[in-house]
Amino acid sequence: MNPTELNKYWTDIYFYLRYQNQNEDKISHQGVRILQLLDKCEYIGIKEIAKNIDVSHNTASEHVKRLIHKSWIHKERSTRDERMVILRLTEQGRQVLKRNANLDEGKLEQILARMTPSEKQIIDSALHLLSERAKNATNS
Structure with a gap:
């Protein structure tokens, strides 16, 4: 092979x-990649997202804002470092990810x-x- x-x-x-009907979610490729990162990584913020999807911090921040507005992710303060904001998938975000990345x-x-x-x-x-x-x- x-x-x-x-x-x-x-x-x-x-x-x-x-899955069929993926377009009903109206999510970009970058949006799917961000949801995948949040699914796979426990502690992740904008800086790590920008690095992983190879975009500027501002671009990553805009993508994240759209995903938060759609209620697919939410922000919370890190218990390790109060200055850090951690991003997490919501249950709705998990379902969108499933439809757009899973078999x-x-x-x-x-x-x-x-x-x-x-x-x-x-x-x-x-x-x-x-x-x-x-x-x-x-x-x-």
């Missing part, structure tokens, strides 16, 4: 198994129901390994 093949598999999987669980259940136990184990092992290696790749 090479990276080109892996990317083809990944894009095929996402294309066919994504459709109903479609996945249909596919998994047609697989043998050994096929399910192969998929589980491979995706678990790739997930763990991906986490390590972003931390280096």
Whole structure:
């Protein structure tokens, strides 16, 4: 397997198994990326968002303001450092993220129901390994 093949598999999987009606949320790609960051990182503020999505502090701040206005995220003071504002997903934000970044669980259940136990184990092992290696790749 090479990276080109892996990317083809990944894009095929996402294309066919994504949730439909994603456009009803009216969220930008940057907005989805911010929601993903908040989902994956416990303590994150504007500075970290700007760095992670490679935009200026002001641009990140504008994106965050829009997401707060839509009630998809909220701000709270850090218990570690009162000067720091931490951003968190709301339940509504979690649902928007699910519709715009996850695979459709109903479609996945249909596919998994047609697989043998050994096929399910192969998929589980491979995706678990790739997930763990991906986490390590972003931390280096």
